[in-house]
Amino acid sequence: MTVGLEHYLILSAVLFSIGLYGALAKRNAIVIMMCIEIMLNAVNIAMVALSRYITPALLTGQVFAIFIMVAAAAEAAVGLAIIISIYRNRETIETTDIDLMKG
């Protein structure tokens, strides 16, 4: 069975669902960030696969994937800085314990 566009899209959906489960169900803020990285990578796979199979000569999907990588790098830098800052102030990064704004 030759690998086609659907295989890449289904792989992307599986990775995205795994990341979604982790981001919703985990308590450790760093693990939640890792799951968000998995979700961003899954979206990139879908974009590059669509670019390869639907418009092979245009490369627009690959350009969008590059911009997603830029946003992911910025998000990782700021997010981990926020996590370290929270850890300094509260000695924990469990999201269930960070409830300062809970009514």
Add this chain to the structure above:
Amino acid sequence: MGVDIAFWVLAVVGVAAALTVVLLRNVFRTALALILCLVTVAGIYITLSADFLAGVQILVYVGGISILVILAIMLTREVQRGSLSNKFRIPAFLVAVIFLGVMIYTMVSNPWQISAAPPLEPTTSALAGMLLGEGGFILAVEVAAALLLAAILGAIVLVREK
């Protein structure tokens, strides 16, 4: 044929690594599994003949973001407590499974118009034309540079000693 085998191997290893990320308790091993998952995604890009993106994936994710994640784990002493689940574990699992089902149904039933043209190889010069050339994405490139600068300055301000 070789590309097909490479895809299946990379897909199985990548999904297994992603499952390891969400199932393991040890945070440090979770980070190592994440790095494996990112490397397999770079391999997937190579099977899609996106050579430049594969290089960028290795440089930015495997070289940069994974180091940041491991540094954050080291600085926060959360390795002992481990990666536990919160009380939304079963609803989150149901949401993920329903989402996966809807996505697979949509993707398989949609009539994609597959182009028969061969992919561009190598992609680096074509991507440079798209990003920096006339009628390209030059404004977005400039905004991305400003975004990265702002993010790095913000990160430095956030973690600075008072």
